[in-house]
Amino acid sequence: MSALPQPSRPAANPSPGQFPPLAAPKSRKSLPPSSDFPRALSPSQISTKLRAPPGSPRPALNKSALTNSVSNLTSSQSISGSRTPSSPDKSLRRTISIAAFPQPPKAGSRPSTASSISGIQSLHSSGSVKVKRGSRLSAGTNSSYRSSQTPSLLNGAGDSKSIISIEARDPEASPPQSRSSSAQGSYSTSATTFEDTDDTAGIPKAHMKTREAKGNVIVSVRVRPDVNGTETPKANGEWNVDGRKSLISYSGKEGGDYFYDNVFSPHEHNARVYDAAAKRLVRRVMEGYHGTVFAYGMTGTGKTFSMQGTATSPGVIPLAITDIFSFIRETPHREFLLRVSYLEIYNEKIHDLLSASASSGNTPLQQEEIKLREDSKRGVYATPLKEEIVQSPTQLLRVIARGDHARRTGSTQFNARSSRSHAVVQIVVESRERVPAGATQDRRSGMAPGGVRVSTLSLIDLAGSERAADDKERRTEGAHINKSLLTLGTIISRLSETKDKADNPTDREGRHLPYRDSKLTRLLQPALSGNSLVSILCTVHLGMVVNSNSGETLNTLKFAARAKNNIVSHAKRAEEAFGSGGSDAGSRVLLERYRMEIQALRSQLESQTKAQAEKELKLEEQQLEKEAQARHEEQMLEMQLARTALKERIEHLNRLILCSKSTGVNSQGSMLALGRLSRMSIAESVSRSLRSSVSQSTLGAYGNSSLRPASFLSVNSNDPSTTLPFPGNDEEEDIMGEFADGKASAQRQIAALQADLGDKNRYISTLERRLLQARRSSHSRMSIGIKSGIPTPENSDMAVLLREKDMEINELRQQLDDKDRMLAALRSAARHRDLAHFATDTCPVDLNEKNEHRQSHPEMAHSPATESINGLLLPLRDGETNGRKSIDDEMSRILDEMIQDRVESGQLIKGCRGSVRLASESRRPSNSTPTVEGLNPGNTTSDNIDHDYDPQPG
Numbered sequence: 001m002s003a004l005p006q007p008s009r010p011a012a013n014p015s016p017g018q019f020p021p022l023a024a025p026k027s028r029k030s031l032p033p034s035s036d037f038p039r040a041l042s043p044s045q046i047s048t049k050l051r052a053p054p055g056s057p058r059p060a061l062n063k064s065a066l067t068n069s070v071s072n073l074t075s076s077q078s079i080s081g082s083r084t085p086s087s088p089d090k091s092l093r094r095t096i097s098i099a100a101f102p103q104p105p106k107a108g109s110r111p112s113t114a115s116s117i118s119g120i121q122s123l124h125s126s127g128s129v130k131v132k133r134g135s136r137l138s139a140g141t142n143s144s145y146r147s148s149q150t151p152s153l154l155n156g157a158g159d160s161k162s163i164i165s166i167e168a169r170d171p172e173a174s175p176p177q178s179r180s181s182s183a184q185g186s187y188s189t190s191a192t193t194f195e196d197t198d199d200t201a202g203i204p205k206a207h208m209k210t211r212e213a214k215g216n217v218i219v220s221v222r223v224r225p226d227v228n229g230t231e232t233p234k235a236n237g238e239w240n241v242d243g244r245k246s247l248i249s250y251s252g253k254e255g256g257d258y259f260y261d262n263v264f265s266p267h268e269h270n271a272r273v274y275d276a277a278a279k280r281l282v283r284r285v286m287e288g289y290h291g292t293v294f295a296y297g298m299t300g301t302g303k304t305f306s307m308q309g310t311a312t313s314p315g316v317i318p319l320a321i322t323d324i325f326s327f328i329r330e331t332p333h334r335e336f337l338l339r340v341s342y343l344e345i346y347n348e349k350i351h352d353l354l355s356a357s358a359s360s361g362n363t364p365l366q367q368e369e370i371k372l373r374e375d376s377k378r379g380v381y382a383t384p385l386k387e388e389i390v391q392s393p394t395q396l397l398r399v400i401a402r403g404d405h406a407r408r409t410g411s412t413q414f415n416a417r418s419s420r421s422h423a424v425v426q427i428v429v430e431s432r433e434r435v436p437a438g439a440t441q442d443r444r445s446g447m448a449p450g451g452v453r454v455s456t457l458s459l460i461d462l463a464g465s466e467r468a469a470d471d472k473e474r475r476t477e478g479a480h481i482n483k484s485l486l487t488l489g490t491i492i493s494r495l496s497e498t499k500d501k502a503d504n505p506t507d508r509e510g511r512h513l514p515y516r517d518s519k520l521t522r523l524l525q526p527a528l529s530g531n532s533l534v535s536i537l538c539t540v541h542l543g544m545v546v547n548s549n550s551g552e553t554l555n556t557l558k559f560a561a562r563a564k565n566n567i568v569s570h571a572k573r574a575e576e577a578f579g580s581g582g583s584d585a586g587s588r589v590l591l592e593r594y595r596m597e598i599q600a601l602r603s604q605l606e607s608q609t610k611a612q613a614e615k616e617l618k619l620e621e622q623q624l625e626k627e628a629q630a631r632h633e634e635q636m637l638e639m640q641l642a643r644t645a646l647k648e649r650i651e652h653l654n655r656l657i658l659c660s661k662s663t664g665v666n667s668q669g670s671m672l673a674l675g676r677l678s679r680m681s682i683a684e685s686v687s688r689s690l691r692s693s694v695s696q697s698t699l700g701a702y703g704n705s706s707l708r709p710a711s712f713l714s715v716n717s718n719d720p721s722t723t724l725p726f727p728g729n730d731e732e733e734d735i736m737g738e739f740a741d742g743k744a745s746a747q748r749q750i751a752a753l754q755a756d757l758g759d760k761n762r763y764i765s766t767l768e769r770r771l772l773q774a775r776r777s778s779h780s781r782m783s784i785g786i787k788s789g790i791p792t793p794e795n796s797d798m799a800v801l802l803r804e805k806d807m808e809i810n811e812l813r814q815q816l817d818d819k820d821r822m823l824a825a826l827r828s829a830a831r832h833r834d835l836a837h838f839a840t841d842t843c844p845v846d847l848n849e850k851n852e853h854r855q856s857h858p859e860m861a862h863s864p865a866t867e868s869i870n871g872l873l874l875p876l877r878d879g880e881t882n883g884r885k886s887i888d889d890e891m892s893r894i895l896d897e898m899i900q901d902r903v904e905s906g907q908l909i910k911g912c913r914g915s916v917r918l919a920s921e922s923r924r925p926s927n928s929t930p931t932v933e934g935l936n937p938g939n940t941t942s943d944n945i946d947h948d949y950d951p952q953p954g
C-alpha cells in the first residue's frame, strides 16, 4: 500500500446533508491507499478476548482503573452535561403525547441534523474527553486512517471520510484499520482494506461486495448523560468519548479504543442520533429493502429514550414514521400500503401489544399463544399477530403508543421504569408502481405494470441487561433477558458467511448458530443472517461505572464492535410479487388483495347500478303504462257517460217530439185524429209496434210528475204497470188534460223543443269535442304502439270504438235532422191550426167543461174507449174539421216522408201492401216486435244501453 497522504480531516461528524443523494451509485471519494495504513497488525494481534468462544468468562475489569477512567471523564461530562438539556425522566417519557410528536414535515421541512446540530458542533470538540494517555492517542502522532463511510446502502456510498489518528496500545485496543471497531481487530472489516479512491476501478468485485455488505450494517454508540447533570464520577480507568472521531477509548484494564460508525456524545439529541443512525435505513426500507434498527445496552442507559424519545425530543420510532410518510408524499409515482404490528418478548413468551385482549400494564389477559414460523419469502415471523393498516403518521403513532402502554415495565436498580421485555415494532411497507394516467391498462382491470414490493422495518427496543436483582420477579425477568441477550451476543460473535450443505448458517467452525435458543434471536435471524440492512444503537452510561458496571459498559462496547465486524448484510431489494393470493407470500400482499377486492367491489357496484337502473326503467314503464291505462279507462268512462247522457237526452227529445205531435193532434180535444191515424193510416202503413211506441211515448209527456216519463217505458218491459194497451182513450184523455189548452200548449211545446234542441246541440258539440280529444290521445297511443312496433289489441279496440262513435254521431245527426224537419212541420201545423182557429172563431170545447165532464163521469175517465167515443160523438164544426183535417194531412205527410226516408236509407222495408218493417228484422229469423229506429227511440235506446253497458262486448 502506498503511503496515505495526511489529508485534512473532514468536517467532524459529517452530517447527513453531506451525504450523496440516496439513489446515487456507490461512487465515492476515497483516500489513496496508504502504506501507513495499519495493516501491519497481524491477525494475532487483532485477535482479542472478544474472539473467545461464547460463554467464556468476560474479562474482569479493574475497578480502580475504571474509577480513574471515569474520573477523567468528569471534565468532559461536566461540559457536555451542562450543555445537555435536562434529561427528562422516565415518567415524562411515558407520558409522551401523540399530538406533541412532530407532524410529518413538508418535504424536507424537518431540519436535518446538520442544521439542528450546527450549534452543537462547536461543542463537540470541547466535549471530547481528554484522555490521560492522550499522548498516545493524540492526533498527528502515528496517524492511522479510517473512513467513516464504507460504501453502502446506508451511507450513500461513502463520500465522506474521516481519518483518525490513533495508536494501538495493546492487543485489546481497536485495530485502527477497522473502520468500525477495533476491539476485535477483525482483519476482514471493510476499513481494513478500504482504499479511498475516486472510483472503484481496479477493486475486485468480491472485495467491493464485502465492503458493501459491511456498509449495510451501521453500529453506533450513544453515551447517556447523567440525569442531574452532575459530573460523572471518576472510575478506574479513563474514558475518552470523541463524537467527531466516533471513538470511545478506555484506558483501564481491557481498555482500548473503540471506533464505530457513530459515537454520540451525551449532549447529542435524538434527532441527530436518528439522522446518523437510522434515517437512510428507513428510506431504503421505503425503497424495498428490509431494515432493522435495534437498541442494545444495559438497563437505564437510554435505549427507550433513544427509540421512543420524548415529546420535546422524539426518538427513532416517531422520526422514522415522519420520514416514512414524507417519503410517500415525495414518491407520487408509487402507491403504498402500511401495516403495523407490535409485539413484546417477555419471559420468553411473545405477546401481541396491539391485540384487544392485551390489557394495559403488567397484567396481561390470556391471549392465544404467539408462535414464530419461518417462510422462505417472509423469513421468520410471529403468528397470529394483529396487524393494523395505518394511513397517517398520527394514526401510526397512536397505534404504537397503545402498544407502549401495554408493554411491561418495572423498577430496577438503575431505572425506575425499566422495560422488562424486548419490544418489536414492525412496519410492513407494500408499494407498487402507479399506473400512469392515460396508460393503456385499465386501472379497473387491476392490471398494473409491476407487482407489489413488500419490505419490513423492524424497530426494536431490547430489554436492558442487568445483574441479578434482589426481587424474585426481577430476577426471573432478568434471567430471561440476560439469556436472550447472551444468545444474541453469542450468535453475533460467531457470525460468519459460511453455511452448511443445507444452506444453514454456521460459524467458522461449521457449527450451527443457535438462533433457536431464544425468541429474540429467532426473530432477529433474517436480519442477522444478512437479509436486511441493520443499524445497532448501543447505549452506555459511563456514570454507572462507579457502581462496578464498567464491565457491562465494556461488554456493550464489545458487543457493538463484534456486531460491526461480524454481521454481514447482503440486503437486496425485495422482489415484486404478483397475484393476489394463493401462496402464503402472495396472500401477504395486501395491496394486491385490496386492489382485487376494490376491483371486485367496483364491478359488483357497477352491475348493481345497472340492475337498479333497469329496475327503475321497468318501474317507470309500468308506471307509464298504468297511467295510460288509467287515462284510457277514464276516457272510456267519460265516453260511456256522455253516451248514456246523450241517449237519455235523445230519448227525452224523441218523447217530447212525439208528445207534441200527439198534443198537436189532440189539442182541440178530439181523439179521432190520432185514433184514426192509429187505426187507419198508421195501422195500415206502419207496424203495430210503431203505433204502440208512439202511444207510449205520448204518455211520457214531460212536466207532469204524475205521469211517468216515457224514458222509463219500454215496449219490452215486463212491468205490467208500464204495459199499456194499444192506443186507448184514457191516454188521449190524459193528454187532453195536460195539453188541451190548444195554441198556448203548442207554443209551449215548441219553446220546450227549441230549448231541448239547443241542449242537444250543445251536447253533441261537447261530445264531438271529447271524441276528438279521445281520438287524438288514442292516435298518439297508437302511434307510440306503431313506433314501438307492437300493435296492441287495445289500439284495435280503440279504432273500433272510434268507428262506432262516428257512426253513432252520424246517426244522431240524422235524428237531429229528422227532428228539425218534424219541428218545422209542427210549426207549420201550428200555423195552420192558428189560421183555422182564427177562421172558425175559437174553440167551443172548454177544457174546464171537459174536466167537469170527467169529474161527473169518473168511470169513463180512464176507459180506452171513452176518447174515441168522445171523438166520434163530439160534433165538429166545419172550420174546425177542415183545420184538423189539414193538420192530419200534414202529420200524415210528415210521417210518410220520414218513413220514406227510412225506406230509402234501407232502415225500413216496405211491404207489398204498404206495411213496413225494420230492415234488420228481415235479416233476423226471430219474430220479435219490429221497431223503427229513430221513431222508436225507447226501444232502440234500451237495446243500445244494454249493449253499451256491457264492459266486454262480444
Ligand SMILES: Nc1ncnc2c1ncn2[C@@H]1O[C@H](COP(=O)(O)OP(=O)(O)OP(=O)(O)O)[C@@H](O)[C@H]1O
Pocket: 086, 087, 088, 089, 090, 091, 093, 223, 224, 225, 227, 266, 297, 298, 299, 300, 301, 302, 303, 304, 305, 306, 412, 415, 417, 418, 419, 420, 462, 463, 464, 465, 539
Ligand atoms: N440521552 C439522554 N438524555 C437525557 N436523558 C436520558 C438519555 N438517555 C436516557 N435518559 C434518561 O434515563 C432514564 C433511563 O432511560 P431509559 O428508560 O431509556 O433506559 P433503558 O435503557 O430503556 O432502560 P431499561 O432497559 O431498563 O428499559 C430515563 O429517565 C431517560 O429519560
